[in-house]
Amino acid sequence: MVVEKVVIEESARIIIPEKGVFYNPHMRFCRSLSVIAADAFATVRGKDLRICEPLTASGIRSIRYAKEVKHINSIISCDANRFAVKYAIRNVELNEVHDIVKVYKCDANLLMTSFSRRGQRFNYIDLDPFGTPSPFFDSAVRAVEHGGLICYTATDMANLCGVHPLSCFRTYSSYPIAKCGYVHEVAIRISLFSLASSAARHGLYIKPLLAHFTRHYIRVYSQLFYDESEAKKIFMENVGFLYHCFKCNNRRLSKFRNIEARTCSICGSKMTVAGPIWIGKIFDKEFLKAISKSMEKYSFSDQEKIVKTVKLISEEASGPPLYYNIPKMCKSLNVQMPKINALIEELRSYGFYACRTHFDPQGIRTTASTLDIIKILTSQR
Ligand SMILES: C[S@@+](CC[C@H](N)C(=O)[O-])C[C@H]1O[C@@H](n2cnc3c(N)ncnc32)[C@H](O)[C@@H]1O
Structure with missing residues (x-):
């Protein structure tokens, strides 16, 4: 017999089995901030959202979007795990959002690919995988409409923070750096390089709006635009290498074509090179203003932490890369x-x-x- 439990998270009440369907209560903060970001994005775009959540597990994220964001047109979700899909469908019905949320048993890449034709694309795709989101980037960039948003979680911090450099290189085509003192920002920049290169391959460019590191994961929100010539320019301008001096903590970023000598300008030591990474902006001040406004509409259990995080990010959005x-x-x-x-x-x-x-x-x-x-x-x- 399957032992089940009821979970209440903000507006959602879901049923999950004790084993076999993923639900992490510690991701409540991430989901709440995603709700606020979705509300802000819908407001900025002046459009109802057509959301895709192709790694849905219990359905909690899609259900919360449906119940907590005002401007939703539809949500299409899926999971490859049959058992998860059974519960997600049940949870969608339990929360009475079946008119908005449709859940399928499907591979994430297949689902997104089947919505990659113009006119069928989504304007908001949420990738929340186990570990790395990079295997889903190619399908996601093809399934997002011009000006739409892709957000993703990455929990493979050991790869992104340089503990397993070759795994990171294999996964993101970027060589990481360990113990430099700002590894979590580099992690975000590595993942953005991967998204930007998938986008560029398909004639799109990215405009990162918000990124944060929390607990054991990074979370990134980026808008995407179809424009091949801009994609060339923006990719070339915003992708480059990181040079770090382990002796004196000096660091610098260089654009892809401006490969520099590895000598530290302060102490003369040989600097360590990492990348390619996204060297452009990772926060957008206008979007952060919209987030701050949307935040006022909610009073989540994690509200205090959300307000504090957004306030800190809004300040650092005016600063340069690499803390x-x-x-x-x-x-x-x-x-x-x-x-x-x-x-x-x-x-x-x-x-x-x-x-x-x-x-x-x-x-x-x-x-x-x-x-x-x-x-x-x-x-x-
Ligand atoms: C981290 S969980 C998702 C958590 C969920 N979004 C939430 O907020 O609670 C990742 C889910 O992705 C599913 N998954 C993994 N690979 C997949 C694939 N290729 N296609 C569809 N689902 C997949 C797993 O079965 C799992 O349920």
């Missing part, structure tokens, strides 16, 4: 750790942009160069 982990810098300089707020104030007093980052409570994002930061940290000795 600094201050304890790591202090350790390599053998200096005392300053208070993060005091350091931010000091950087601002010199005219630099400086703020905290949601990636790391001990991190800062600033326009100051590594050398400027080293000078400030060592002058307090």
Whole structure:
């Protein structure tokens, strides 16, 4: 006999078996922020959403979109696991959203491919896989309409953060870097390179709107546009390599065609190269404003954490790529750790942009160069 349990998550009430259908209560934050992002996106686009959730498991995500986002036209979901589909269909009925959500037993890539013709495409695709989303990027970019959005979760952090570099290279065609002090931002940039290259292959370019690292996963939201000549230009401008110096924490980004010498400009050491990665923007200030507005419509269980995360991201959206982990810098300089707020104030007093980052409570994002930061940290000795 199958032992079942009832789960209540925000507006949704679902039934799942004890075993065999995936449901992770810790992803509630991710799903709630997705609801807010979907609401914001529908508002910005002025269009009802045609959502595809091709890795639906219990159906919880699709059900929450249907019940909690006002501007939904339809949601098409699927899962390859027969047992999951049985429960997802049952949960859709239980939540009385069967007019909006249709669930199929199907492979995710097959489902998206069957909606890849113009006129049938979705304007919002949510990829929430086990591990990496990269095997679904090609089908997703073909199934998204011009100006539509693809969001994805990646939980294969050991790959993306350089613990298993060859697995990362195989999965994302990008060589990662471990222990550089800002690995979670690099993880997002590696995944965006993979999405951007799938998009470019099919004549689209990406415009990242929002990205965050939470607990054990990254989550990225990007808009996509059909335009072959822009796709060429944007891909070339926004894809490049990361150079990191493990001796003094210096780092720099170079565009794909501007391969540089690996010598660190500060200490002369040989820098480690990672990539290709997305070197362009990962946050969009206008979309973050829309998110902040949409956020006011909800009072989720994780509201406080969502508000805090969005506030931090809205600040760091004005900063440059690659934050600094201050304890790591202090350790390599053998200096005392300053208070993060005091350091931010000091950087601002010199005219630099400086703020905290949601990636790391001990991190800062600033326009100051590594050398400027080293000078400030060592002058307090
Ligand atoms: C992480 S779970 C999805 C969780 C769900 N979105 C949620 O928010 O609770 C991933 C799901 O993808 C399904 N899956 C894996 N590979 C698939 C494929 N190629 N096509 C369709 N479903 C697949 C698995 O059966 C599993 O139910």
